[in-house]
Amino acid sequence: MAAAGKLYSVNFEVFGTVQGVFFRKYTRTKASELRLVGWCRNTSKGTVAGIAQGPKAKLDVLKDWLRYKGSPHSRITSAVFSNEREIETLEFVAFTVKH
Structure with a gap:
């Protein structure tokens, strides 16, 4: 179990029918609801x-959402999730969609 206050970073890639279906927009919304930062493209x-x-x-929670919803x-x-690691500080200020 992770200690409270610790921050983590994870890379993700989602396969299937995920382009042209507002996947990035919904990912940004879900990540923002969870107060996570980062980006997707x-x-x-x-x-x-x-x-x-x-x-x-x-x-x-986001990983389950990306995997199943x-x-x-x-x-x-x-x-697929990779490079999951503990980080000292957040590298981003919000969750954004890159083009």
């Missing part, structure tokens, strides 16, 4: 990738 291979940072418990019209086949 479409990739040239048809996935959505990004970084999220914040308390581990809230990152775990997504935007209303998305069809997620898998979500």
Whole structure:
């Protein structure tokens, strides 16, 4: 169990039907509701990738959302998480969509 106050960072990539279905917009909304920071963007291979940072418990909620829910019209086949690590300070001030 992570100690209170510790911050974590995780990279993610979501596969399936995740472009053209407002996936990035819904990801930004969900991350903002959880008070997480970071970014997401479409990739040239048809996935959505990004970084999220914040308390581990809230990152775990976002990870489940990215893995199983997504935007209303998305069809997620898998979500890959990498480079999960503890960080000293947040590297971003909000969760944004990169173009």
